[in-house]
Amino acid sequence: MAGSGNNAQGLLQSCVRKGKLRLHLLYDHFRQCGNTLSWTKAAWNRALLPKHSFFLVMAMQRKQATIDQLNIRGLYMVNRCILCKMDNECHKHLFFQCSYSSMVWRQILTWLNMHNRTVKLSKEIHWIAGRRACKHLKARWYTSCLGATVYCIWEERNTRIFSGQEHRFDYVVKRIQYLVKVRLLYVTHPSKEGEIVEALDGC
Numbered sequence: 001m002a003g004s005g006n007n008a009q010g011l012l013q014s015c016v017r018k019g020k021l022r023l024h025l026l027y028d029h030f031r032q033c034g035n036t037l038s039w040t041k042a043a044w045n046r047a048l049l050p051k052h053s054f055f056l057v058m059a060m061q062r063k064q065a066t067i068d069q070l071n072i073r074g075l076y077m078v079n080r081c082i083l084c085k086m087d088n089e090c091h092k093h094l095f096f097q098c099s100y101s102s103m104v105w106r107q108i109l110t111w112l113n114m115h116n117r118t119v120k121l122s123k124e125i126h127w128i129a130g131r132r133a134c135k136h137l138k139a140r141w142y143t144s145c146l147g148a149t150v151y152c153i154w155e156e157r158n159t160r161i162f163s164g165q166e167h168r169f170d171y172v173v174k175r176i177q178y179l180v181k182v183r184l185l186y187v188t189h190p191s192k193e194g195e196i197v198e199a200l201d202g203c
């Protein structure tokens with residue numbers, strides 16, 4: 001506690017000029033600290049369904065309870081990715097080292113006409129954390145697709161584990177495209193909310 005108090009005092013002193021606390025210097029300090037979290041701003045934009053924003057923020061923080069994490073916490077399960085059935089399931093594998101999830105994301109990137117991008121979630125996050133990602137329309141919809149993809153891959157994973165149902169990767173791609181298009185319709189035509197909510201029922 002004493003250390004944090006000294007840090008705070010040092011910070012305040014560094015923002016003093018001619019005996020006066022300069023608030024703009026303090027603001028600049030916190031603005032710079034906040035840059036590392038600018039991806040949260042990108043994730044919480046209107047182009048995403050709220051549940052996709054929430055899930056994308058969780059994915060960015062690696063909060064999904066993947067099998068490797070459950071094993072670490074003492075809940076032992078055989079670790080095998082239910083999507084590709086080839087490798088162990090961990091966050092890095094699921095988003096998007098897995099042959100199944102990487103196919104889904106590559107198809108979405110092709111749909112967005114962004115063929116040459118990486119398929120690593122950490123790289124995607126780094127990209128959307130840029131200022132351009134918050135301001136440019138295409139980047140906002142790209143973030144929308146990323147949120148829907150992370151959500152739908154986790155959903156497919158859970159459906160396979162808990163219901164025993166499996167879908168081909170192109171089914172998941174179509175579902176992501178549908179959700180993103182409906183969201184686009186809602187954001188651009190909010191007066192049609194009733195019809196859109198009806199269309200989204202069950203999604």
Ligand SMILES: [Zn+2]
Pocket residue numbers: 081082083084085086087093097098099100
């Ligand atoms: Zn896999």
